[in-house]
Amino acid sequence: MRILVLNPNTTASMTAKIGAAARRAAAPGTEILALNPAHGPASIEGYYDEAISLAGLLGVIRDNPDVDGVVIACFDDTGLDAARCLTDKPVVGIGEAAYHMASMIANRFSVVTTLARSVPALEHNLHRYGLWARCARVRSSEVAVLELEEPGSDASTRISAEIARAIADDRAEAIVLGCAGMTDLAGRLSADHGIPVLDGVSCAVALCESLVRLGLRTSRLGGYAPVPPHKLA
Known part of the structure; x- marks a missing residue:
């Protein structure tokens, strides 16, 4: 199992800390891919920071389609709904x-x-x-x-x-x-x-692993319907 743990801000030291916590929480055999966007806010502290982080966050998810699940490692659950439209893999906010x-x-x-x-x-x-x-x-x-x-x-x-x-x-x-x-x-x-x-972070990794093991994927009906291809161009 391979889980993308995505820090939506650009502070690499925080991403490393988050990745270490995720690996401690993960079960044996789970690979943690801890990443952050190259562009965006250095920290997310309120609505404005959330908004300007979204393009980078969604870009990282699009660039890593071969994972089994995604954890969004911002406590505001930044971009959670949009990410669930982008992939049918489980997406869990911390x-x-x-x-x-x-x-x-x-x-x-x-x-x-x-x-x-x-x-x-x-x-x-x-x-x-x-x-x-x-x-x-x-x-x-x-x-x-x-x-x-x-x-x-x-x-x-x-x-x-x-x-x-x-x-x-x-x-x-x-x-x-x-x-x-x-x-x-x-x-x-x-x-x-x-x-x-x-x-x-630990809670989300454990829940994401459970969803993957149970074979549960994000519903594609209603609000989490897939993004039309022409909007991904």
Whole structure:
């Protein structure tokens, strides 16, 4: 099995970190192809960044048709619907995957994300996925995405403090980390706080593998109908 794990931003160090997390989560025999577009935003923090990342994201998917599934490694689930129109292989967003898994192991979960400008998009997705009632709150740690790549940054300390507030104030029973760049923090933060802390990259890889093994593909009826050939030219 070969899974494309696609970071929609252009920061190669983040792509490498995401790829390493994906390989740790993958079952033996699963090959992880971790890529990012050559052009687009260095980070995705809000609606504008999402919009300008779409051409590069879809181009990477078009250029790699020989994979068995795709993981979109941006917590906003950037381009998820468009990607599902482009291929009938399973396409899993790390936000959607983490929300669903959190709802299976806790009554209430909170999301700890990066900047406040990202909160409305995540709240919108939770409503769309039918999981808003299970989410206590979407919290901003006010950590910029690229701070997660800076050696010596106090980003993890600030994220940990926000998790502590979520447990105390939201009565959260699990935490979803709301950025692919946080993927390497989940294990330590879970141990520090004594509750499940979910990394969307790992969740999405596991779900994508399951869909592939079950032989499930994206429906081509309705909204995910294939893109007409003349629009791909």
